[in-house]
Amino acid sequence: xxxxxxxxxxxxxxxxxxxxxxxxxxxxxxxxxxxxxxxxxxxxxxxxxxxxxxxxxxxxxxxxxxxxxxxxxxxxxxxxxxxxxxxxxxxxxxxxxxxxxxxxxxxxxxxxxxxxxxxxxxxxxxxxxxxxxxxxxxxxxxxxxxxxxxxxxxxxxxxxxxxxxxxxxxxxxxxxxxxxxxx
Amino acid sequence: xxxxxxxxxxxxxxxxxxxxxxxxxxxxxxxxxxxxxxxxxxxxxxxxxxxxxxxxxxxxxxxxxxxxxxxxxxxxxxxxxxxxxxxxxxxxxxxxxxxxxxxxxxxx
Numbered sequence: 015x016x017x018x019x020x021x022x023x024x025x026x027x028x029x030x031x032x033x034x035x036x037x038x039x040x041x042x043x044x045x046x047x048x049x050x051x052x053x054x055x056x057x058x059x060x061x062x063x064x065x066x067x068x069x070x071x072x073x074x075x076x077x078x079x080x081x082x083x084x085x086x087x088x089x090x091x092x093x094x095x096x097x098x099x100x101x102x103x104x105x106x107x108x109x110x111x112x113x114x115x116x117x118x119x120x121x122x123x124x125x126x127x128x129x130x131x132x133x134x135x136x137x138x139x140x141x142x143x144x145x146x147x148x149x150x151x152x153x154x155x156x157x158x159x160x161x162x163x164x165x166x167x168x169x170x171x172x173x174x175x176x177x178x179x180x181x182x183x184x185x186x187x188x189x190x191x192x193x194x195x196x197x
Numbered sequence: 198x199x200x201x202x203x204x205x206x207x208x209x210x211x212x213x214x215x216x217x218x219x220x221x222x223x224x225x226x227x228x229x230x231x232x233x234x235x236x237x238x239x240x241x242x243x244x245x246x247x248x249x250x251x252x253x254x255x256x257x258x259x260x261x262x263x264x265x266x267x268x269x270x271x272x273x274x275x276x277x278x279x280x281x282x283x284x285x286x287x288x289x290x291x292x293x294x295x296x297x298x299x300x301x302x303x304x305x
Contacts, residue, residue: 023206030215037219037242041226046235053238060245066203067212067256072264076248079271084241084278091282092234095289103231103296113228117221124217128210139204140259152261153268164272171276178283 025066033059045099050089057081069144204257212253219246233285233295237278244274 036056040049057080064073142148153161223246226239248267255263289295 022211023203026203026207026211033215034218034222037222040235040242041222041230041239046232049235049238053242056242057245060249063249064252067252068202069252069256069264072252072267075268075271079275080241080245084275087278087282088234088238091286095234095286095295097232097234097295101294103298105229105231110229113225116228117225120224121217121221124220125214128213128217137204137209137257138259139202139256143256143259143261144264149261149264149268153265156262157265160269164269167276168272171280175279175283178280178287 026063029059029062029066032056033063044102046092046097046102047089050085050092053088054081054085057085064144067144068139068141071144071146071149209253209257212250216246216250216253219243219249231296231298233288233297233300234282236297237281237285241274241278244270 033056036052036059039052040056043049043052057076061073061076061081064070064076220243223239223243226242227236230236230239248270251263251267251270255261255267285295288300292299
């Protein structure tokens with residue numbers, strides 16, 4: 015059996031396999047709706063990785079924020095714009111080869127650079143680090159200012175999204191108004 | 198601690214390799230796709246690869262700062278997705294397309 019030969023936990027291998035397969039499906043599929051669904055599955059498997067790593071709070075937040083909110087937003091926009099396989103732009107083969115070479119070179123560089131350094135990392139896992147109690151305590155003491163700033167960022171993003179998404183009737187009215195006022 | 202947990206059976210280098218592979222797949226998608234929405238999705242994939250590495254380092258070292266950074270990355274990603282999709286919808290309303298090859302009106 016391959017799983018025992020590699021000497022790795024089967025849960026990790028299975029989850030990694032699902033994650034990479036879904037990621038490849040996302041980038042290679044020409045139908046954007048299928049890409050979104052595969053990406054949701056990839057996020058689910060990444061959440062399972064978080065559970066393996068004792069980060070239970072982030073696993074739940076990842077599911078709620080990414081798989082729940084962001085991907086539903088993507089799916090909603092795709093269906094609103096009625097994008098499907100026919101409307102997908104055609105990309106030349108040369109682009110695929112160039113991109114594959116670039117990504118492969120980056121992967122080789124990263125793997126070579128991190129190959130030896132990972133042995134020096136201290137191993138000091140704590141069981142309760144990923145729970146809400148511990149994370150909340152750190153978030154509201156050491157990271158209080160970034161937390162408040164992210165609230166302001168959310169407000170700005172919300173106002174920006176509403177402004178951008180609104181139908182641009184106001185500007186025409188303003189133009190008409192300025193024309194009539196100049197007359 | 199449970200002797201079967203990943204911290205005893207797995208080295209952190211496995212998570213480094215997994216995250217690197219995911220990041221490079223996302224990069225490949227960003228370079229090949231022409232649909233602006235799929236491009237944003239590939240960027241989300243790259244962000245998730247980074248998140249996974251943050252969580253892995255944080256859990257292995259027993260330091261919760263990494264997990265809080267993932268929290269803030271998620272906040273920024275949510276804001277980015279909202280504003281990015283609003284921009285794409287606006288562009289689609291004007292050009293009837295989401296092909297990034299057509300978005301070259303700023304070219305001098």
